[in-house]
Amino acid sequence: MVTLAEVARRAKVTGATVSNVLRNPQKVKPETVERVMAAIRELGYRPNLTARALAQGRTSTLALMLSNIANPFYPEFVLAAEREARKRGYFLLVCNTDDDPAITRAYLDQIAGTLAAGVIVMNTDLAERELVEVAGRGAAVVLCMWEHVQPTRALPCVTVDFAAAGALAAGHLSELGHRKFGALVGEGSGGPQTVRVAGFESGLAARGHAAKSLVAARTRDSIEGGYEAAMTLLRKHSALTALFATNDLMAIGAMQAAADLGKRVPDDLSVIGITDIQLSHQFRPALTTVRFPTAEIAARSITLALEMVEGTAPAQEMYAVRGPELVVRESTGPAPPRRRG
Amino acid sequence: MVTLAEVARRAKVTGATVSNVLRNPQKVKPETVERVMAAIRELGYRPNLTARALAQGRTSTLALMLSNIANPFYPEFVLAAEREARKRGYFLLVCNTDDDPAITRAYLDQIAGTLAAGVIVMNTDLAERELVEVAGRGAAVVLCMWEHVQPTRALPCVTVDFAAAGALAAGHLSELGHRKFGALVGEGSGGPQTVRVAGFESGLAARGHAAKSLVAARTRDSIEGGYEAAMTLLRKHSALTALFATNDLMAIGAMQAAADLGKRVPDDLSVIGITDIQLSHQFRPALTTVRFPTAEIAARSITLALEMVEGTAPAQEMYAVRGPELVVRESTGPAPPRRRG
């Protein structure tokens, strides 16, 4: 491995100068820069980032803690996060926690403040208190997409307006003339997605729907979970004409359940989700959903972490990005004519 | 930040002993171990992995270079890779290259041998020669899933039998009585997936099908690509009763094309893919496909890289994992009765 010292020797300067050529070239005489660059080229020198990190007291690595990257939301997030990090000269460590606090803790213990200058923590089952402690160890900690976020929290948080997303879905369904609604409430990492449902309920209320026009079911936040919950709901409540899922995966499962029950989407049943993962427009019928600005959230989380790492930490505690927006596709339509009952 | 020196001071030993307690406890007197552990606990000491890496001359980080993590194959791969790495005390850097050689090169230049002890390179457009050079800089380089792999190559490679996968698909379709086949050949990272098609062709030939019973079309390896290519093929060749896609994404696109053309799958048209990504069993009709042992490939890549990093590099140059296997689901069925023509 070629070291800075060897470059220095060859260019007949000291290490300090080589270092300067690389980091503050304007401080070095042009001809020296030239000579050093030549030596670097000839020797094929590459700075050792580990050594640099140790000397600077700061690494160029960020960690992203998420529950399970196989959940289709995360790859889209990671893609955007990694691009933003790379753009700023940082690298991204991806850490799956499997929603296991022990794994989360082990990761945090090992890398926060040593291998990783900053950590972005997506929904997790860890107590916030523990994360505050991690932050105390010298790592920039930013929370991301925590649904049950308190404005008083000690850690900065990048988030979206989950309630508004639910309300948007309610508005859309209501406008289409639906009267009986089913809600599929996901239990994901970070607990049940109740804020979205609350938003949906208040959206319904705002449009004059009675509370009993809504029936809800809790389920796992997955295609399978959505399928099962929709099956149960649809069988039990034949008057339902619209299903709201707190996440796209469940909505997709719900559409499959509808198909298996011989209900056509959207003719007999409208289905709407939240997030707008890629899958949503790839499925048939294409899913109507409330889009989260995923890439923007990811990029914002990275920049926020870096601002903290690099000491230009902004004052605010919570960062909402562009709000959610309705994306109408094929899975929602006018409420079917009422059957006489 | 609590350092090893502070722990040493508190435990009234030297740094060397603290280090030994952490790494070779058997070399230290039990009561000393006890005392040191107590100090560590009281101080909340965590070893600085950056410093350790510099001192040891080896990091505990591996890098995974892939074209784009939003492609559904990769998250499944990354999940398994990260778990294996974590199990062995390593961390995983995820690097998107976007199939851009410049990005790939930049990543490699920066991290190979410094931040990352090893690099797993999935299909890439980089010349192998460049990778060999990277390996020369002291990083363990392992190739993974390269379809056009030569047995003489200089770098170890973890791969599957792509040709066998194609042949398996051919056998299945042939047994179902199909006579006219269409092939959707993907152009992904790493070039066109021609080995799979070659395998498909020879599988067909082995069962006595004439070469002209197959029509092929090149397309992007994506749902959209598969959709378009299938549209073209199905419109042009009305006698086709079976479609083979070199990847599941295209197969899914093909099923959508079939639906839009009013063809029922599998009654009018059978569709088979390769890989068995999660989506394949989630889609309706569920896709028949040839499964790659994705998690196993990922784990093997990691262990191979670590064997090299840790100096126990095995002799072989190429590592095939368990072979591909046929997974029959809903998208394939008996060839429809021949229309008179």
Added chain:
DNA sequence: GTGAAAGCGCTAACAC
């Protein structure tokens, strides 16, 4: 069984 000392490759004052 424990300590002293050198050094991993780099950065950052500060001196010249």
Added chain:
DNA sequence: GTGTTAGCGCTTTCAC
């Protein structure tokens, strides 16, 4: 402008 000098926090011989 460039060099000198101390480290960064840890590991690792090698004495004792």
